[in-house]
Amino acid sequence: MGLISFTKKKGERMIDCLCCFRSWNEKKMKASEAEKRVGKKKPPKDEAKKKTSTKRQSKKFWWRRKGKNKANNLSSLVHTMSFRSDSGRHRFAAEEILRIGSDNIAARVFTYRELAAATGSFSSENLLGEGGFGRVYKGQLKVTNEVVAVKQLDRKGLQGNREFLVEVLMLSLLHHPKLVKLLGYCADGNHRILVYEYMPLGSLEQHLLDIKPNAKPLDWHTRMKIAAGAAKGLEYLHEIATPPVIYRDFKASNILLDEEYNPKLSDFGLAKVGPVGDKSHVSTRVMGTYGYCAPEHAITGQLTKMSDVYSFGVVLLELITGRRAIDLNRPKREQHLVHWAEPLIKDKRQFVAMADPLLEGKYPIKGLSQALAIAAMCLQEEANIRPLISDVLTALEHLANPNNDDLEMITQHASTSGSEMALHDIGEATEEIFESNSYPEANSFSSREQDLNELDAI
Structure with a gap:
């Protein structure tokens, strides 16, 4: 009984399968006739396989190209x-x-x-x-x-x-x-x-403000050489680059030195494209380092090239005095360098007392007076009466030359925003402003003004 029952069921299955096959075959024949009427032809099996393989290879190489491009840019x-x-x-x-x-x-x-x-x-x-x-x-x-x-x-x-x-x-x-x-x-x-x-001597801060006990302090002319070199870097940013660039973080730790104490500006993360055309300033978030930041930028957020000039004046004062811009280890009245120097810089009799004790008196008196006068001009509270950095550079290049120590002090007559200024504490003739060298690389920067401005707005 079991065997007969099994055979019967198996036969029923076979009949069902045949019905399905016939139904499928009829559909296939109808589809084939429809294709003939339309004129379509099915591609050969080998050709279809080849086409699929080519497509896969194409996709594969596209991803390779994408990966290659990705590795070579941002x-x-x-x-x-x-x-x-x-x-x-x-x-x-x-x-x-x-x-x-x-x-x-x-x-x-x-x-x-x-x-x-x-x-x-x-x-x-x-x-x-x-x-x-x-x-x-x-x-x-x-x-x-x-x-x-x-x-x-x-x-x-x-x-x-x-x-x-x-x-x-x-x-x-x-x-x-x-x-x-x-x-x-x-x-x-x-x-x-x-x-x-790699800058082998590290930063100016290490040699001026964090000097080790047994290390040799910077001499006067090396200090003026560093100041002039840093001013040269700012001159390029302010007056040669197109559009101009405001450095915004000028300080001793961002001035690096090579094996011959030649300075280079580093750390441009806060740099900002400066105002062009009829604009007198750019408005941005207050950034920078306390003690170096210009008062107008700290109060209003308005940023100009003169904001960098103020910061330069602070660093020049550090080079002259050997004191930090902000030093909380000193007595309260001496913690803020600019505030401490303000009354002293108006009195010529106090100039020697302001010089870094580590210099041990080895500096030209007239050179000291000139350097302090330049610093005072850069630190003017009103931005529009500070000197251009190119004018500052000319005076500092004179001071950095040891051969000029025995000559009469030549001061600079600076003109800023139509206002003529003299170094009032010295009151002598001025030197012609050196013509700036042109740098063709500056042209490559001009087309990026709007892009960098928008990026800075983030």
Whole structure:
């Protein structure tokens, strides 16, 4: 019974399958006739296979090309900011940097692995310094054996990303012997790292304000040489670059020194495209370092090239006196350098008392008077009566020349915004302003004014 029952069921199944097959076959024949009527032909099996294979290869190479492009520009950073952030501001910053275009970025792209290998995994033994925007390490690139400075930015918040973008753009578009050279950058994942030429003597702050007990202090002419070199860098930014650039963070720790004490300006994360045309200033957030910030910028947020001139005056005063812009370890009346110097700088009899004791009196008296007079002009409370940085540079180049110590002091007659000024404490004739050298690289910056302004607005 069981066998008969099984056979019966099996036969029923076969009948069902045959019915399905006939139904399917009829549909297939109808479809074939319809195709013949329309004139369509089905491609051969081998040809279809070949077409699919070509399509896959094409897709494969497209992704390769995409990956290659991504490795050679800032798109990795843009994608990270755009797609891994919930902040609309982050996405806007990403769109701006993408619109500016990475084709203009000449700096090399490093991988995180390369820079970790160069710095011994960012070992504390290679730490050169630490600031508000990150840590700087000494490194040696494995491929070229080149010694470099590697700055690992603090990535907390939007500001770190903005500074990274502005630094890469500014130092890629601006080129001058008195600006530190950007060699490359890394934007792997969440890492934001900048690679610079190595400056063996570190910062001016280390040699002037954080001097070690057994170290030799800077002599007078080296100090004036550093001041003149830094002024040369500012002159390029203010008067040669098109449009002009406001540095916005001029201070001793941002002035780096090579083996011959030649200075270079570094850290352009706060730099801002200056006013052009009929505009007298740009309005922006109050940024910079307390003690160096110009009063008009701190109070109103209005920023001009004269804001940098004020900061320069503070650093020049530091070079002359050996005192910090802000030193909370001193008596209350002496903690703020500019406030302490203000009454003394009006009295010639106090000039010697203002000189850095570490100089041990080894400086020309007239040179000291001239330097203090230049600092006083730069520190004028009203921005429009401060001198142009090119005028300051001319006077400092004279002071930095040891051969001029025995000559009569030649002072500078500066003209700013139609106002003529003399160094009132000296009251002598002025020297002709040196003609500025032209730098063709400045032209490459002119087309980026609007892009950088919009990026700064973030």
